[in-house]
Amino acid sequence: MKCIFMGTPDFAAVCLEKLASSRHEVLAVFSQPDKPVGRKQQILPTVVKACALQHGIPVYQPPTLKDGSALAQINQLQPDIIIVVAYGKILPTEILHAAKYGCVNEHASLLPKYRGAAPIQWAVLNGDRLTGVCIMQMDAGLDTGDILYTVKTDIGPNETSAELFDRLAVLGADALLKTLDLIESGEAVPQKQPQGDGFYASRITKDMAPIDWSRSAAQIHNQIRGLQTWPCAQTTQNGRVLKLHTSRLTPFSGGAPGQVTEQNKHLYVTCGDGKWLEILELQPAGKKKMDAKSFLSGYPVQTDTYFGS
Structure with a gap:
């Protein structure tokens, strides 16, 4: 399928790397604007941008998605699907419906538990023994869309959030590719998320x-x-x-x-x-x-x- 990928940090870059090496075509990548990092405040590209450039994929970094310019770029590209992984921006309704198969999101928890920004850290902080990755069809809510694919994994008793982060990045990338195959073949069966608000994974401070x-x-x-x-x-x-x-x-x-x-x-x-x-x-x-x-x-x-x- 022809894809647009939206993501910013290294967790998303693992997914982009696998996607770019698959049979699917990545038309373009959207990532957050470059920002100064470190003590020297050196402006560096996002990890996803660097990955995209290595594969020769065009990169867009709009400061906002609300002025219509990003939607115009997406419409011009005519993607089959938009993939969102830790992008860091809320997508307007028009973008959610801009592709043939809409937008899918990779989220590192067993939804509805740990909706929000830091699902991996909170799973470890709370001493959970089981977690996973959900691929969902995005809607206007925050991590509330229908589930297309789920993969589960145990959390080791001494496993750190950094170690779990690396494992879930790989598991999530594989799950996404399997989801794309199901969507393309017409075999994807969206499932409503279980009732209950779950635990909200607020940002770590x-x-x-x-x-x-x-x-x-x-x-x-x-x-x-x-x-x-x-x-x-x-x-x-x-x-x-x-x-x-x-x-x-x-x-x-x-x-x-x-x-x-x-x-x-x-x-x-x-x-x-x-x-x-x-x-x-x-x-x-x-x-x-x-x-x-x-x-x-x-x-x-x-x-x-x-x-x-």
């Missing part, structure tokens, strides 16, 4: 980073997994900020919430339920990420050492 050591070990473990790689779960030690990157649940217990224990070069912190959480990788402010053994060499633990102090 910096104020979610601080760790409250009165929470359970499982809750803090999920916080560390879910907020990797941004903004990273954070705590303090004697006023010094520490980012905690990876952790592991343990069978050990004892001590007060936030109390730090060292055993055989392993770093443990007591949580609100009395259980010890092992910290595997962490990062003091102004330093590079390091494993627990390296941290303990530079920052020895005393009997009265507490995180959150």
Whole structure:
């Protein structure tokens, strides 16, 4: 089929890469305008734009979709279908109906659960054991369209949001190609989303980073997994900020919430339920990420050492 692809970040670029290498024709790519990034605020192309240019695909980056110019470009291209993956803009009704088969969207959750901007992070933050990707026919609502295809996958007990992100990007790209085949052959059967609002996956914010050591070990473990790689779960030690990157649940217990224990070069912190959480990788402010053994060499633990102090 002749496709227009709309997307911006690396999650979408994985899908575009597979689509561009398939039998389908990508007429054009729409992506967010280039923005300054990093400390130097260097203006760089979006990941999707860079991928499109590598494949020689024309790229459009309209600052808005509301003035009619984007619709005119789409109408001129005459696509069979428009594919939307993490584009970052709300599509006007006219664009939703501009292609023969309308617009389809890849969403990284089992809808209706985790509609919204951060479904992957929230699935990990909430300690879910199952997630997946839905391909849906877009309508005027926010992630409310009929489901065309679903793929499910387990979430590992120590899997981080970054690791799950990479897996779902590949699973979603494969699911999209299968969906296109079903649509083209007339075998796609749209299914209404199950009743119920589900859990809304709002954007992740910096104020979610601080760790409250009165929470359970499982809750803090999920916080560390879910907020990797941004903004990273954070705590303090004697006023010094520490980012905690990876952790592991343990069978050990004892001590007060936030109390730090060292055993055989392993770093443990007591949580609100009395259980010890092992910290595997962490990062003091102004330093590079390091494993627990390296941290303990530079920052020895005393009997009265507490995180959150």
